[in-house]
Structure formats: structure tokens, C-alpha cells
Amino acid sequence: MATSLPIVLKAPRRGTPATHFADLDADGRKASMKEIGLPAFRADQIARHYYGRFEADPMEMTDLPENARQKVKEALFPTLLTPVKHISCDDGETRKTLWKAADGTLLESVLMKYPGRATLCISSQAGCGMACPFCATGQGGLQRNLSTAEIVDQVREAAATMEAEGSRLTNIVFMGMGEPLANYNRVLAAVRRITEPAPNGFGISMRNVTVSTVGFAPNIRRLADEGLSVTLAVSLHTPDDELRDELVPINNRFEVSEVLDAARYYADKTGRRVSIEYALIRDINDHDWRADLLGKKLHKALGSRVHVNLIPLNPTPGSKWDASPKKQQDEFVRRVIAQGVPCTVRDTRGNEIAAACGQLAAEGE
Numbered sequence: 050m051a052t053s054l055p056i057v058l059k060a061p062r063r064g065t066p067a068t069h070f071a072d073l074d075a076d077g078r079k080a081s082m083k084e085i086g087l088p089a090f091r092a093d094q095i096a097r098h099y100y101g102r103f104e105a106d107p108m109e110m111t112d113l114p115e116n117a118r119q120k121v122k123e124a125l126f127p128t129l130l131t132p133v134k135h136i137s138c139d140d141g142e143t144r145k146t147l148w149k150a151a152d153g154t155l156l157e158s159v160l161m162k163y164p165g166r167a168t169l170c171i172s173s174q175a176g177c178g179m180a181c182p183f184c185a186t187g188q189g190g191l192q193r194n195l196s197t198a199e200i201v202d203q204v205r206e207a208a209a210t211m212e213a214e215g216s217r218l219t220n221i222v223f224m225g226m227g228e229p230l231a232n233y234n235r236v237l238a239a240v241r242r243i244t245e246p247a248p249n250g251f252g253i254s255m256r257n258v259t260v261s262t263v264g265f266a267p268n269i270r271r272l273a274d275e276g277l278s279v280t281l282a283v284s285l286h287t288p289d290d291e292l293r294d295e296l297v298p299i300n301n302r303f304e305v306s307e308v309l310d311a312a313r314y315y316a317d318k319t320g321r322r323v324s325i326e327y328a329l330i331r332d333i334n335d336h337d338w339r340a341d342l343l344g345k346k347l348h349k350a351l352g353s354r355v356h357v358n359l360i361p362l363n364p365t366p367g368s369k370w371d372a373s374p375k376k377q378q379d380e381f382v383r384r385v386i387a388q389g390v391p392c393t394v395r396d397t398r399g400n401e402i403a404a405a406c407g408q409l410a411a412e413g414e
């Protein structure tokens with residue numbers, strides 16, 4: 050009789066993370082129990098530990114029979130991410146973690162604590178293939194997609210950290226390394242695990258989960274059709290194609306009008322306001338006329354279902370570009386608002402530890 054290797058025991062190829070409990074949906078978890086000779090109900094029990102208590106070590110799951118713990122650990126809890134270092138700033142309110150995956154790949158996540166909420170900025174890929182010239186991650190190219198579990202486990206660790214401090218992780222932004230919509234299926238599965246209530250997920254409110262994209266138009270539409278209500282953020286950075294072709298090279302494939310049409314489709318389908326990211330760069334995209342054009346285009350495409358988030362550029366090492374002077378930034382905000390589009394400036398955390406937007410590029414150990 051031909052025997053097929055159970056999926057959970059497949060040896061990982063280099064670069065392909067081993068299957069982990071957090072990769073599996075409810076059916077997959079039950080099937081995996083069968084494969085290791087445990088009754089299906091154990092799947093929910095383990096899920097309650099992982100998603101409800103943020104416990105990832107089966108040896109600590111003391112309501113499992115002792116002889117099952119080791120088996121579960123070996124089959125379903127391979128070590129995925131090991132923290133290489135934690136660096137804090139902003140009086141300990143911002144913490145960047147450098148992670149090493151089992152194949153040596155490096156990636157980062159950033160935890161930001163505010164009064165009454167805590168936001169984790171997570172990576173969806175190691176590196177990024179989008180090559181935006183102002184972004185540190187974009188300079189190094191794409192190493193590989195992260196697996197669903199590698200994405201989910203960044204969240205679990207931060208949730209455990211917050212719980213240990215008597216608090217809670219409330220918000221997730223896919224604004225770390227990588228382009229989430231270029232790793233669509235794994236990111237979508239991760240979003241489900243992050244938002245579904247325990248035992249299927251961490252139960253973080255959909256509205257508090259933001260997926261940020263360079264403007265991968267077809268996948269924005271696909272995401273709109275999934276029946277989720279996560280917040281969509283589109284990194285526009287300029288309203289005209291000529292400059293956007295340079296700042297966000299994927300614009301050569303999906304131009305501004307296509308991206309805004311897809312954003313409108315997202316807003317229509319989900320009823321959610323779309324967030325537009327705009328890194329303000331001195332003398333590059335901070336002109337008065339661009340602010341006017343941005344406001345006009347957004348108002349036309351999205352009406353009142355849009356909000357602009359200005360991010361003062363965080364200059365990356367060796368970059369000739371800089372943030373706009375405060376006066377020009379204020380004028381930009383004023384002009385966008387004058388077109389009927391709400392516009393605010395993002396508070397930039399983590400500057401001094403290279404944990405601010407676009408600075409995430411693992412430099413090594």
C-alpha cells in the first residue's frame with residue numbers, strides 16, 4: 050500500500066518553513082490530530098492555548114496527556130521564529146524585534162504602545178520585490194514569502210508580551226517588510242487567524258487590522274470580495290502617473306486611475322473608508338499643485354470614503370531625499386482638506402531605532 054507522508058511531517062525544503070499549527074484552519078487542525086493518532090477534540094484544546102492564551106509550547110499545555118505533548122510539539126510546533134534582538138525606544142513604548150526564521154531568513158516587527166491601545170506592525174515577506182526607491186526594505190529585494198504561521202506567530206508573541214504587562218494587543222498593521230497582496234493566500238489566511246474569535250483566532254477586531262498595499266489593483270478587488278472588513282491602506286505617494294512610475298514602480302503595471310478604481314470597489318463592497326498613504330518628500334511630491342490634484346482625484350474617486358495619512362519621509366541611509374519642511378507639510382494638509390478630503394500627519398514612532406515606516410531592513414545580527 051502506498052503511504053503518503055502526512056502533511057505535518059513533510060521535511061522542509063530550504064526556504065520553505067515547516068508546516069506549523071498556525072498554518073492550519075479548523076479542518077486542517079483536526080486532520081493533523083488524526084495523522085498523529087490523537088482524537089480530533091485535541092485540536093480545539095491546543096487552539097485555545099495558542100490563540101486564547103498565546104502559548105506556543107505544547108510542553109506547557111498541561112491538559113494534554115503527557116505522552117501527547119512531545120508528539121504535538123514535534124509534528125506541529127517546529128521552531129519558526131527566534132528573536133535575535135529586541136530594541137526599544139520612546140521610553141520603552143516602541144519595541145522592534147529582529148526575527149530569524151528556521152532557514153536563517155531575517156525579518157522584523159514593531160510593537161507600539163499608546164494609551165488605551167497597542168499596535169503591531171508585521172512583516173508579510175522577508176524583503177520586498179516592489180523596489181520603491183525611498184523604502185529601505187525595497188532596496189534589498191525579495192528573499193521569500195513568509196508562511197501564514199510566520200505571520201501569525203509575530204502576532205502571538207506580541208499578544209503574549211502585552212498580556213504579560215496586563216494589557217492587550219489591539220491593532221495590527223501589515224506595514225512591516227513586504228507587499229502583503231503579493232503573498233495573497235498566506236496573508237489572507239493570516240488575517241482570518243488574527244481576526245476570528247478563539248479557538249480559531251486571536252479575535253482582534255477586523256476594523257483594527259490594516260492591510261497596506263502598493264496598489265496591486267486586481268488583488269485589492271479580490272480582497273474586497275472576501276467578505277472581510279479589514280482596513281485597506283493604499284500607498285499612493287503622488288496623484289500623477291509620471292512621478293508614481295518612479296516612486297512606486299508597480300505603477301507601470303497598475304496606474305493611478307486603476308488603483309483608485311480598485312480602492313473605490315473596496316470601499317463600495319466593504320463600506321469601509323480607504324486610507325491613502327503619502328510619504329511626503331521635500332521637492333519631490335510635496336508641491337501645492339500635487340496636494341490640489343490629490344484632493345481632487347480622491348474626492349472624485351472615493352467621495353467621503355477616504356482619508357489621507359501623510360508620513361513625513363524617514364530618510365534611509367544614503368538617500369538624497371528628505372522630509373518636507375513643516376511649513377510645506379502644513380500647506381499640503383490644508384490644500385487636501387480644502388478639496389473635502391480628511392488628511393492627517395502620521396506620528397512617527399521608532400525613528401531612532403530604525404523602526405519607522407520604510408526603515409525595516411534587517412541589517413543582520
Ligand code: SAH
Nearest residue numbers: 184224228261262263284326362363406407
Ligand atoms: N508594501 C506595503 C507595506 C509597506 S510599509 C505598502 O507599500 O503599502 C508601509 C508604508 O510605509 C507604505 O506606505 C510605504 O510606502 C511607507 N514607507 C516606506 N518607506 C518609507 C520611508 N522611508 N518614509 C516614510 N514612509 C515610508
